[in-house]
Amino acid sequence: MIVLNGARVDLPAGASLLAALAQIDIDEQSTGVAVAVDGEVVPRTHWEAYALRDGARVEALTAMQGG
Amino acid sequence: MIVLNGARVDLPAGASLLAALAQIDIDEQSTGVAVAVDGEVVPRTHWEAYALRDGARVEALTAMQGG
Amino acid sequence: MIVLNGARVDLPAGASLLAALAQIDIDEQSTGVAVAVDGEVVPRTHWEAYALRDGARVEALTAMQGG
């Protein structure tokens, strides 16, 4: 289990960050997107190799209209 | 007939201003009061002698709280 | 003698307004100019016929930069 943008997501043990992001239709080609795991930025080049620990907190962010 | 403070009042022909004012409990002893007939001030000393023409417009005024 | 724009000017008796204005190089062709004699406007078409009384006060005005 991990937490993706605040929601619990069940994933096989040792699933990659890339697999998690697939849940919200994000892949390495997605533009204007950035991801942090447990409070650290993970560059997209590492998404495939990055194995998520159980309970990892993933924040996947993109641009929103703002001040 | 005269008009006293906007209200029609029936009075005998040649009635005095003093008689008209009696309608609203005003007499020569009343304090803080002034009277105009047809747009002219009539001093209280003349109220008794002043004979009202028919249709005379009488304004009897006193102090009111104000700016 | 007349007073032209505040200055005394000696002129023969019965001289015309046009003659007076010649003193300051004004004639019927001058543009942007208006004339008053003794506080009344005199249209340019009357300058020649207008005989100045002795002591007449002539104001000959034109445009100046202003507010």
Next chain:
Amino acid sequence: MIVLNGARVDLPAGASLLAALAQIDIDEQSTGVAVAVDGEVVPRTHWEAYALRDGARVEALTAMQGG
């Protein structure tokens, strides 16, 4: 040598703070006065016992009209 309120003062080796303050007519009875040596407050009860190091920076302060 010590520095008392910014001025160099020559004192015998191991002189007391009290002795230094005497230069400016301050003693333990002086009211409205406080003293710091090398950036630390020295309570008046310690002035006599306090032996000044050579080059010690003494600030002796009192009330002044202000803000």
Next chain:
Amino acid sequence: MEKLLTEDPLVIAGESLRSRLISGTGGFASFELMADSLRASGSEIATVALRRIEAVPAGSGNGRGGSLVEVLAEAGVRLLPNTAGCHTARDAVLTAKLAREAFQTNWVKLEVIGDEDTLLPDAPELLRAAEELVDEDFVVLPYTSDDPVLARRLQDVGCAAVMPLGAPIGSGMGIRNPYNIALIREAVSVPVVLDAGVGTASDAAIAMELGCDAVMVASAISRAEDPVMMARAMRDAVRAGRLARRAGRIPRRLHAQASTPDEGLAQLS
């Protein structure tokens, strides 16, 4: 303060007054509240309007202006009749004459209103009425706009004081154009009484600091949540502003000026 104020009286038409606060009498919930507020304000003058007498059961004195006059007399204030509600010079002049007849005073706060929404004065009519009343030996205190030229004209026709507005009557907006009040102070030598617009104490203080000789307050006291307390506030504010004007304030500057000099500053580190 007593001593101070008798040192520095307000003089209008030769009459010397100790208080520089003139109060209105409108808008109070009761005669009692009005009387308490007037006492708390320290005012020596209070304005009243003239209205039609209503017929009442014989004998009873209720609703009689007489009783208002008595209450004000007990509160120790002199009456200043106004011409509120008049829109023409003619009506204002007649109203002033009726007031003189009713209250035996030739003082009048002259109001000639030009607009119902703003209750702003009508300059030409006001000037005409002022001229006529001065000829009739009235002591005329005109409620005027904050126009320095009009204020000067009103002085020139013989008004005993001018009463420029700070803002529309009852608006509580304070002094919208302090520059004009300062210009009026320069333009006339008769007393300047700031009239209308005061909403709270500081507005009254500002008026005095600008050089006004007195302040007239009505709604700001009578319609406050606690009129008696606001009356005290106004009394103190007028006093404060007058003292500050006389004391000579410091100049304004963009940058700071230390109130604690640096001389003798310790070297602590």
Next chain:
Amino acid sequence: MEKLLTEDPLVIAGESLRSRLISGTGGFASFELMADSLRASGSEIATVALRRIEAVPAGSGNGRGGSLVEVLAEAGVRLLPNTAGCHTARDAVLTAKLAREAFQTNWVKLEVIGDEDTLLPDAPELLRAAEELVDEDFVVLPYTSDDPVLARRLQDVGCAAVMPLGAPIGSGMGIRNPYNIALIREAVSVPVVLDAGVGTASDAAIAMELGCDAVMVASAISRAEDPVMMARAMRDAVRAGRLARRAGRIPRRLHAQASTPDEGLAQLS
């Protein structure tokens, strides 16, 4: 007024005060003028700075801070030492400790200056010094900017009051941003003392109307043409502003609201 003020005391760190005006002692031409002004102001607290003792002929007490302390004692005011001139938390903390030693008071008006031209406070250093002094059991009254967030932080670290500026020290510009003072009033529960910027009486009244609990005045009194008269003006203005705040002012409106009703208006023409 006595009665009123004892009804409505200012309480700082558990101490109850009748006057809501705190005076500075700098800028007076003489000790005598200072003492007379302090008495006229009614202040119960006056600020003093700490500076180096100057060597003087033995025996003479002249120029001794001691004599200043005595004059202030005679004038019946308690001392509030400030840390004027300090640019770092370290210097301010040491100065506060020296003041406690010199005057046996743990109250301090904390100043940490960030800029010489404006004498504005340095927010991070001020917060650091406040935290440290609170830990050392001082009653800390910080001179701060008009930043509501900083005021809240200062309360959160344990300051006994906050002293936001109205404008730079000695500028006499009044309260440049009344909105921020109102926001500070909302943001903190400790007393808010308007400090710096007051130029004349109405500025002090406005501060109180905005909800400040007290006002600190220095140059506006000491550098006025007549300091004693200005001290009286400030006393009355603070009182007026406090009363007006409590009395509940009328709302502001763009248009007029008659203070004299039209009912019963005569038909004169």
Next chain:
Amino acid sequence: MEKLLTEDPLVIAGESLRSRLISGTGGFASFELMADSLRASGSEIATVALRRIEAVPAGSGNGRGGSLVEVLAEAGVRLLPNTAGCHTARDAVLTAKLAREAFQTNWVKLEVIGDEDTLLPDAPELLRAAEELVDEDFVVLPYTSDDPVLARRLQDVGCAAVMPLGAPIGSGMGIRNPYNIALIREAVSVPVVLDAGVGTASDAAIAMELGCDAVMVASAISRAEDPVMMARAMRDAVRAGRLARRAGRIPRRLHAQASTPDEGLAQLS
């Protein structure tokens, strides 16, 4: 912008204008600088005064108003004669008639000055002159105070527009009493042209935002360090203020309203 402005013309007395900026011609260092500034300002109307012709060497056209008229014609602006310097209705009316004779225009910017220090208008004389000139078929644009009642009276006697002042001529103080300008906008239906007081671009924008239909600028351009650049600034400011008025501004509020919503805010710690 062309498209926009032809969509939104200024109409005075049936004449449609694309520019909402009226320029004065006084105070320029040279005719050339005046002409360049007028072009940069985009003004279609420029005011001129009437003065005595000075005797000059025969033949030379120098100093002839004629040449001023020519320069203005080349700059593509129409003349708006004023009655500057007149202190009575009588003088102003005669000056207007002379201007009509000299320039073949029945438009006049009517000025009747009541005070030399402030150059403020004299209300009763102004109203009298306006009435007389309207009877003589003039298109009267009166320079008036910011008194809403007087503005209404001027409309009622037939003025084609009203030109209230923001502040005294040449003072550069901007709009001292924006409330009165807003009240004038409510009080009249004829065009309101803000006249006098503009000191810099934002003053002109504020005038338009308050609902004025146009702005008159003289000294603020001609006496600026760089008149041509200031003329550009005024052109843009009038345009900006007009657009902002039409676009419907957001309301003012004491507290904040986020422009970035919190929805979807990350939990980063």
Next chain:
Amino acid sequence: MEKLLTEDPLVIAGESLRSRLISGTGGFASFELMADSLRASGSEIATVALRRIEAVPAGSGNGRGGSLVEVLAEAGVRLLPNTAGCHTARDAVLTAKLAREAFQTNWVKLEVIGDEDTLLPDAPELLRAAEELVDEDFVVLPYTSDDPVLARRLQDVGCAAVMPLGAPIGSGMGIRNPYNIALIREAVSVPVVLDAGVGTASDAAIAMELGCDAVMVASAISRAEDPVMMARAMRDAVRAGRLARRAGRIPRRLHAQASTPDEGLAQLS
């Protein structure tokens, strides 16, 4: 104007910009309205926030930030990510790093909020975050209070510009304390971008006249009744204020100064 603006570019961190208006992207009813407004404003920079991606039906690109990025690219503006919603230095720094990853820009509008009601910045946290981001090679544009000392500190730690507020975000109150903005202009040499508080066009002009190098506008455009028209108004107002600043305005004076000289005045009566 093209020529003019290329003559007078805004340079931040070595980048030269022709527009001095920075736009926000929040609060628009639609992407289309946002794009039209951005074009009308002439802005070359627009701020965006970072928020969580919402799961959407596979294939659909809706609600994807990607589409916002594309719309802004089409509108020809560069992105300036902000850290809106962050309350600590730590969150703000991480958000800036995520923005750099997402948008390949090292520019960041740094916001560290200290209070929910006013959205005012937290001075010590802001300074800490700025220092850290400068060390990480970011081009830091901090949203700060109007405190000149804090602005100076932010420059000292290496910020590329400072973005002081005029009033709380979305309040539309304009520049509540112009003195502080002028003092900030004196205190720093980096560009000063007025951020927050602008409500209408004249506010933007005033900011430029006070010496700001640019203005940031969000709600005043996006929440106006007609955002595209207000965007035009802001473009013109920024231009007008900049020109007016450079043109050198006339001084302010209490009294009048005639724009029409009296020389040659006719004697008509």
